[in-house]
Amino acid sequence: MVTFAGLPGAVGVSHLGVYDWEAADGLHGGTPHLHLTCSEGYVVQAGRGAVHTLTADGFTVTPLAPGSLVWFTPGTIHRLVNEDGGLRITVLMQNNGLPEAGDAVLTLPPPYLTDPARYAQAVALPADDPARAARRRRDLALEGFEVLRRASEAGDNGPLLAFHEAAAALVRPRVAAWRQRWERGAAEAARVTGEQLGRLAEGDAGHLADASVHAAVPAEAGRYGMCGRLDTYRLPGA
Structure with a gap:
C-alpha cells in the first residue's frame, strides 16, 4: 500500500536559538541570506525580536514575539534580529529541510559571489572554531546586505537583481x-496523497491499515547555523 513516512508534506523542522552577537549597526542577530527554491516559516516560542526582509518590493521589518507566525517565499533575503537575547524559534522548512542542506546564499559582497571557491571558503565553519567563523561570515554578509538595502531604499533594485543572478550561478x-x-520528499508526499485520493474515490480504504506512528528527538543539538544555534532532526525522506 502507498504511504509516506516523513513529516506532513515533507516539511523540515528545527529549533533555533537566534544569535545574540552584536553587529556593527548595534543590532544583535543572524546572517542575512536567501533561499532559492524553498519557503520558510517561523513559529516564535520565546523572546522578542524581528525579521528584516528585503525583496523587490522593498525592505520590511516584521516584529517577532511569542506566538508569532511568519513565513516567506524563495528569494526573500532575511535577517533575524534578537532584541532581548532570548529569541527562540521553531523553524519550518519547505522540501524536507533543503534550506539547511545548501539551498541558501549569504549576502556577501559581490567579489565573493563571482568566485565559488572564495565564497565557499568565506562561509565554511571549520571544526576548530565554528563560532568565530560563523560570526565572521555574519558580519561579512551584513556588509553586502547593507549595500542592497540602501540601494533598494533609493529606488534602485539593480544590485538586488544582480545578487539574484549571482546566487543562481553559485x-x-x-x-x-x-x-x-x-x-523523494515533497514530490513523493504529493504523489502518495494523489494516489490515496484516487483509491478513496473508488471506495478503497486499504492504506488506512498501514498507518504508523513516528517520533524523533534532536539528532544534532547546538549546531552553528546561519541565524543561530540549531537543534535538528533526522527525518524520513530528508
Whole structure:
C-alpha cells in the first residue's frame, strides 16, 4: 500500500536559538541570506525580536514575539534580529529541510559571489572554531546586505537583481542533487496523497491499515547555523 513516512508534506523542522552577537549597526542577530527554491516559516516560542526582509518590493521589518507566525517565499533575503537575547524559534522548512542542506546564499559582497571557491571558503565553519567563523561570515554578509538595502531604499533594485543572478550561478552545480531530494520528499508526499485520493474515490480504504506512528528527538543539538544555534532532526525522506 502507498504511504509516506516523513513529516506532513515533507516539511523540515528545527529549533533555533537566534544569535545574540552584536553587529556593527548595534543590532544583535543572524546572517542575512536567501533561499532559492524553498519557503520558510517561523513559529516564535520565546523572546522578542524581528525579521528584516528585503525583496523587490522593498525592505520590511516584521516584529517577532511569542506566538508569532511568519513565513516567506524563495528569494526573500532575511535577517533575524534578537532584541532581548532570548529569541527562540521553531523553524519550518519547505522540501524536507533543503534550506539547511545548501539551498541558501549569504549576502556577501559581490567579489565573493563571482568566485565559488572564495565564497565557499568565506562561509565554511571549520571544526576548530565554528563560532568565530560563523560570526565572521555574519558580519561579512551584513556588509553586502547593507549595500542592497540602501540601494533598494533609493529606488534602485539593480544590485538586488544582480545578487539574484549571482546566487543562481553559485548553486547551479547542486541543483541536480536538490532535485533528487525533492523527488523523494515533497514530490513523493504529493504523489502518495494523489494516489490515496484516487483509491478513496473508488471506495478503497486499504492504506488506512498501514498507518504508523513516528517520533524523533534532536539528532544534532547546538549546531552553528546561519541565524543561530540549531537543534535538528533526522527525518524520513530528508
